[in-house]
Amino acid sequence: MEQNFNTPFIFYLTLEENLPKTFYTFDRALKDLGFILVPVRIDQLQTLVASSDQNQIIVISSVTDSRELKMYNEKVRGLLKYVLKSKRLTFMHLSSFSKINDYRLYSLKKNYYFLKYPLDARSLSAKIARYHDLKSETNVRWPGGKRAGLGAVA
Secondary structure, eight states, X not given: OOOOOSOOEEEEEXXXXXOOHHHHHHHHHHHHTTOEEEEEOHHHHHHHHHHOOOSOEEEEEEEXXXXXXXXXXXXXXXXXXXXXXXXXXXXXXXXXXXXXXOHHHHGGGTOEEEEESSOOHHHHHHHHHHHHHHHHHHHHSOTTOOOOOOOOOO
């Protein structure tokens, strides 16, 4: 199996054409950790999951004000259940609005995380990087465990 040692991508779900301030905050923090933050729209996620050669796809979604909340409810919420069917995709939802926490709906899938603002972008980025490394490691590790080594042969 050939390994791909390119810079890993983290995806940022955009709700409109212009990128919000939070995108640039996370972009800077993740870049320092060796990741590239890529903006993506909800309608591109299905294609992304199907075509990406990354084992683990992490998507950050941020809702900071009532305008973004309205757009999230209109554009994303209805499609989320389809997007989360892929076990390769992890959805990290950042918001100060508790009412859009869909954890109860998606907790069984184990790939939806709701994180409440205020958050420190640097520490969250470090956690996301660690999560990515752990997920990538489990995808590469042989499922049969370790082979017993030969002991001292007399």
